Amino acid sequence: MKGAFMSWFRDLNKKQKRAFKEIVLGGLLWILISLLPFPEGIGQYIQNGLFLIPYFLLGWPVLKGAARNIAKRRPFDEAFLMAIATVGAMALGDFREGVAVMLFYQIGEFFQSVAVGRSRKNITALMDIRPDYANLLREDGTTVQVDPDQVGVGSTITVKPGEKIPIDGTVIRGKSSLDTAALTGESAPREVAEGSEVLSGCINQDGLLTIRTTREFEESTASKILDLVENASSRKSRSENFISKFARYYTPAVVYSALALAFIGPVIRLIMGLNPDWGDWIYRALTLLVISCPCAIVVSIPLSFFGGLGGASSSGILIKGSNYMETLSKIKTIVMDKTGTITKGNFQVSGLHHATFDHEEMLRLAAHAEANSSHPISKSLEEAYGKPIDFSVIRDVREISGQGVIARVDGHQVACGNGKLMDTVGINFIECHSVGSIVHMAVDGAYAGHIVIADQVKESSKEAIDKLKKLGVSRQVMLTGDSRAVAENIANQVGISEVRSQLLPQDKVSALEDILSQKEGKETVAFVGDGINDAPVLTRADIGIAMGAMGSDAAIEAADVVLMDDDPVKIAKAIRIARKCMRIVYENLVFAIGVKLTCLVLGALGIANMWLAIFADVGVMVICVINAVRVLFVKKL
Template sequence: MAFEQWIQQKIKPITAIAAALVALGLASHWLGQTFLQQGFYIIAAIIAGVPILLRAWSALRMKIISIELLVSVAVIGAFIIGEYDEAAFVTFLFLFGDFLEQKTLAKTRQSIQTLADMAPTTALVVQPDGQTAEIDVDDVVPNQELLVKTGAQIPVDGEILTGRGDLNEASITGESRLVAKENGADVYAGTILENGTLHIKATKVGDDTTFAKIVELVEDAQDTKSHAEKLIDKFAQYYTPAVLVIALLVGLVTQNLRLAITVLVLGCPGALVIGAPVSNVAGIGNGAKHGVLVKGGAVMTTLRNVDTFVFDKTGTLTQGKTTVTTIHQDDPTGLQYAARLENDSDHPLGRAIVAYAADHQLLNPGLKVTATQTYQGLGIAAQVDGQQVLVGNQALLKQYQVTMTPQQTATMQTMQTQGESLVLVAVNGQLTTLLGISDQIRPAVAERLQELKQLGAKQLVMLTGDNERTAQAVAAQIGIDQVHAELLPADKVKFVKQLQSEGRTVAFVGDGINDSPSLAQADIGIAMGSGTDVALETSDVVLMQSDFTELVHAYGLARKTVGNMRENIVIALATVAFLFLGLIVGVVDMASGMLVHEGSILVVILNAMRLIGYQRPVKKIKENWQIAKEN
């Protein structure tokens, strides 16, 4: 075992020595030194053949008939019939091809190395006396105070205690623009403080940081096989033994050992085996570089087949940065009660109410809240200072049999027509306050959705818990095909199932938190998450910057990657067909066949490497979008 490991560690020098011996053999042939020529070829074949033979034996112990076994049998046969030059060329070309394959595969995995190189290694810990001490980043513990200076990396995930600065978050979002942050803001390990000085409190350290999870996710994804890879692996289980049987039959029928050995060499499925994995690795690496985390080759294949995109509204199609824009109230205490109930909520509408109340000195934490009951998708009911308070939508009020006056109904309809989301506040069974909350649509969403259609999406659907009028107003602005409003999370899941029952391949795009049931039900779950834990764990694809440009890039990349896999499979099969046809007509021998075989492996790798530079076809789609708008 130790010898086998030592040999595999010395593949590069072994390949170089074999190359030199083959060159000396060729030189001896030109000089007419037949004895030296044969000697050089024999030594070259033995030196290069040992690692191949060891790999074949290792695979056999695992009950696997590998490509190395085919080559080993062919080389032993070549020695038996005295074709030492063929044995030398075949073993050297196999090792040289393997060397080039590893070099080019390393190039496709460069995105992972780039991410790993971004990892911080040290941190400045603030001591009790105010001094700082530099320690290894692995020694940082939660809640420690750290100092980050201009130009330094944020060592761990944390919260800014004091200071202000502009951060380059390319390692997290894939976008190198600067983000201004100050007291209370979250910061992430691996991001760079371009200017300013920060004191931060460590919240997540080591493998728990967002950056560490991203690296782990992309590494795991590149090792996860696509449907095509699994199919090829299964095919290879039968194909390789079949080649051995065919070669044996050829030898028995023709009594031509050389011909049988040549069949073994030409039948090696190297390009077929490597073609799909290298496309998968390159495609996932490209996505990581552009802020798109795709969890494996199988996800890439399914994403390519998506024909229906389903979107949540708040926080997905819109920015989730909601503000109170309209207030109609009969009693000013209604807004105070609503702000008190929503103070512990993470819902975008609730945050907007709390922010408005805080800005207008209406937030009163001293109000006593009891008997709180949350209704998913409806709102909150509670006793506030002895008053029964409802904060939510129309369905919640209907459940508590709260009625509206004709004037309130007309006001509500006007607000909805303007595209505002409504929060209704009822106190002791009477509707007292109507709050209109607006959420800005994400920049360029309409153009990005058009790009999805240009790339192959057949239908765009919005599922939202918001009211029908507001949902329709938003959909009309951005070009959504189908809208379903006033839905509970369970209702969204039902709609996804219904689309799937119609034979559609569905991608659900949500925020990765409230929409986790739909993300799980869809064929592909896509989280607009900026690296949140829930987004990383519950979805198949994470858009790190929560940008629809990343969504278009992911969809186009998936289609390009799967297409590239198919190209490589065609190249591999065409090569095998060409080699056997050449053998039949007598223009291909063992050495030339191995040369073509190794060349085909390089071709499929180089073809896959084109994915590293993939960019979405912006110019063409922009032109089509302009034409669509004019028409």
Template sequence: MCKDKCCSNKHENEHSHDHSHDNCCSSHNHQDSYDECCSSHDHEDSHGDCCSCHHEDNHIENNEMCESEDNEILVMKLKGLNCASCAGKIEEKIKNLDSVIDMNLNFTTSILKIKFDGNKDKLIKTVINLVTELEPDVECIVDTGRYITKKYLLEGLNCASCAGKIEKIVSNLDEVYELKLNFALSTLEIKVDKNTQDITKKINDIVTELEPDVKVIDKDYKQETKKTKNTLTLRMLISIAFLTLGFILKTSKTGFEYIPFVLSYVIIGYDIINRSLKNIKRGEVFDENFLMAIASASSMFLGEYPEGIMVMLLYQVGEYFQGKAVESSRKSIASLMDIRPDYANITIGNKVKKVNPEDIKLGDIIVIKPGEKVPLDGVVVKGISSLDTKALTGETDPRFVKENEEVLSGSLNLDGLIEVKVTKTFGESTVSKILDLVENASSKKAKTELRITRFAKIYTPIVVLIGFLTSVVPPLLFNQDFSTWILRGATFLVVSCPCALVISIPMTYFAGIGASSKNGILIKGGNYLEVLSNSKYLVLDKTGTLTKGNFKVNNIKTFNEFSEGEVLKFAAYAESFSTHPIAKSIVKEFKNEINQNIIKEYTEIKGKGIKALVENKEILCGNFNFINSEIKNAKETSENGTIVYISVNNTFAGYIVIKDEIKETSNEAIESLNKLDVTMLTGDRKSTAKEVADKVGIKNYKYELLPDDKVSEVEKLLLNKEDRESLLFVGDGINDAPVLARADVGIAMGGVGSDAAIEAADMIIMDDDLRKIKKSIDIANKTKKIVNQNIFLSLSIKFIIMVFAFFGLAPMWLAVLGDVGVALLAVFNAMRVLKI
């Protein structure tokens, strides 16, 4: 099936000159040996470079298509899977199934994805039986493609703990198949059945119950949102007024001071107490609402009314400013990705109309005025202008565009008016893919982030227990005053809240992703940022990474009275059916139009080259071994570059030398990465590999490698490295997919808008500038440093105040400051990542 797809899709019209399917597909077979595949161009490039470029740029696309049919992806939701241990057992058993190639079980979302080869129905039945055996109450729901995605903005969601509760409750709704909640951007994305009704209302009810001030906005519809009046300020003023009245009554010794004190407490703290009670009903006992409610209520119960009221007042003030800080941080991050176009100008007759970019169809002509964002990808059909692509690539220099040149959505039109023919719908456009990638990056959490989440779940019950023991053990065992120790226990609870960690750490990682995108570096998750910070080994492909991938004819050598024009002409005709850059460079150098009707009996010889009749002359075009086996007078050259040998009617006509150019930034990039162990992998022969390595300053290089050899070389490095060390691989995102997947971080030099690069890699450098690797490592290091600072800052300050509280040296208001104050500092510290 793969063979048929390959030939029918790529060569049916081109290779219609008596060559078989076998010949077509064999020449594209990525399992071919070096001699078989790359000998067609004199062993200048291996399958990794020559064939991966010469043939595999056709094949890899087909390979993915074939794989998508032969190796399907089964997606299931395991509804009700709440046991992490059972999830691990399920994962282990499914991995061992014969038909399973790869799988991933996301315990947070309960989504199971299985890449398999075989009978789908049989696998579904096996998986369901396996899951039911381990977890009888878990329901397995198969994704049949009937689901749609809905996106919501949770405006005003500043509580990380509440976000976690919303995520858990909404994901357990029967209608919800899959869920992603991005706290850093306040967005909620769900998959539901197409026929689902009232899901927005259900989500709104859940959010309102947990966080009454948070507004659920359906991003699929334009909505005018009215700003709700914030009553917190008014409540604070009234609470302070009653608190003052209580002090006055207490001074006058009327005995009724408790009434204004209680009113003050209820006014400022009723929402916290209410949320705490609701959470207890749901079994969510241990959170910041519970800690504050129990601590302040203990103070009120002991008659320390001002202390209990001040706890609530300071906590509310701190939460208010913490919310403002989080909102400010979100805006800072969002401003870095402010590339989404608000509208598109479409030409209808003689008029220009503003419409939603999502309503534009392929082939429509849009008008982009100076100062407007390019809304969709397309080709300029009229006008000239300069584009600011900084938001996409991080480059400060404008890019000049004219007719027949491509423009990418997300760019800013600086000066001229241009008309563009749309080549991609909004959903497939560059800007849409970049935004989707960055917005979903938070779902791939760093290990530190996951550890802190687990730590918070264990930590809070433990500190509640310690607070309880602090309140009762000294009075019971050492005959101490109960009221004194209850107050100390309550103070202990107040300062113990883990908000600073729960909020600031995901915020820091997302800020790191935002800072990367500002520099034209797309990182698919905080987990990759963390791995980047441990970089030790850097492995690079050559073609398209260290070099431009722009092949040019460098020299034509002729023999036996053939002219350069004749050699070039016959080679161009022989190579005219290929889409590889080497073949294209020969055709481009020929410059004349090729009449393919005069090409007869065209045949690709597996791993050797091409035979064809051109103007009734037998043309052989390929590597030296191929030509030398067919004729006797061929002469091999030692020149560096890719060599294509040509014979005409069994007479050696000559050879063509084709060379690639080294990128201007390669030397500087390699020099900046001198602290890493750098290795270059290439399919080129030794002399060519050495020439490139010497020019860019790389000492370690491997040559004449097939794709499998490249994977083996990376595997060797992975086996020798320490656990905390990371290996980065840099390739073009298409030809090096197996190695990109195997490395700790696969980095694609995919170029702006390269769909294949975005799919293949963990990190994409949008403008192919190798210097961005050092920049990404710097951002990762700063992110990790700030994460560690926030962990140390939060835990050390809290620990000190806890000790002081135990010995009665910390008043409760200091404990509140130790909680919300530390959270504020941590959020502000997280935003320093954006300044790199």
């Protein structure tokens, strides 16, 4: 128990430690002075004088803040309410209660500070991805540490074990495991080797890596993430904007109401010929001030959103502002791009049919014929072949746009492409009924078979759709430029019932417009994509969600939410976090306003005393803050 307390105390910052010590000392003095026997008369004055010691120990920051705000002509805040209420209580002779109000107010403020500090830890941990330096490799083979800003595109840097990758790039030498937890929230290391794309902010765990940079520092992943997180708090939700306006008018209204209560009651009694009992009515007014302090609402609502944003970021989900939390929580329709979102976006050879050569030789001829092409299909053929390309055996390469390639490989005339190419070279080919891109081959004027190349569905795509359905996202739509056969095959694999295929980029916007026109009430429509051509659709949707690891810069910039590891399951998690966050916000609003209104009525009637006022202020705030902290526990969702 002692060890746990010491660990908790060490985690506090300097200001929090000082506040904790002052609260403990002030609280002990308050209890001691309250329990000590003092004789009537002069003893009562001595006790009241001693109460001033814990009062000023606890309340000096509040009194100073209230005086400063009065000097600036901005008096109406919680410090002013606490100062007036406690000084007034002691002026009426209630020194014990005056100190108690300040003590419990400071306990609430301390609890709030610790809760906010805890919610900031996720953001602070994310800030640790910022690299301090880059090891720039010079032409003479030596390295020098420079500021990452000074490293240009195409430079060569080295990253030693334990160091952060400072800039996005491609590994040109070495292999290692990368800790990607700061970016994706996943603890499993990622293996990289020569040719692997690596992102800034990851930590190199073991081997020495030599990297060719592909972006400037300010355009790298780490910089973009930090920019998104740092600017998220500036985009306030409707609830937060309401609270800001509420507090601006609420506090002056409360002060004037308390003044009215203190004077109107006695005046009415005087008119009726009764004892005005000024002390009782002033006490009621002071109780009203303590009850009405808006701490619970003003603190817990932003804390709930801040905790949700921080908790989401620790799971690899970047939500660009609390305003998007509300939109996320109301999603009923989700529209998804296919390539790079539902599928991996990297094509692989899935079959060889009707081959007149053995499969290895067929792949060798196809890979060499396509070797000079930048098309993704040529890369997939090279990967399937699995051996280095011997460019010395390739001659007379001719690429026919929209059809394929004709080349001489090892003395053989090889034609690789679609059915149009076979028609061009006068070869009868066999139609393929498999789903995917079909590469027909002809060697030395004779048909040699065809190769099926297909995009691979992400392992988690079906799970993602299932989870979305369980969350009540009743409509899932897939948009793609692929053929209907390919689109329907992918949709059937993952459980999507509505497909719109063979779409051009402008067609995707039109399709989304049609879907948006069909939504009902406050329901929202989300679009998930990763490509440059998805940017217009991401912008037009009620909320855009981009794949951050492989997604284009344009898509990430246009999106409202970014998934750092491209895992579609995180879409459902983002919605759950948003719904939990909004549920907590509404719980705190209803609870805080309900309790305060009840206690305000009781205080005005003279039923509530200062102790109930303390509960209505500090007690309600502590309960609301504890409830708000629950949003941090998102990893269990």
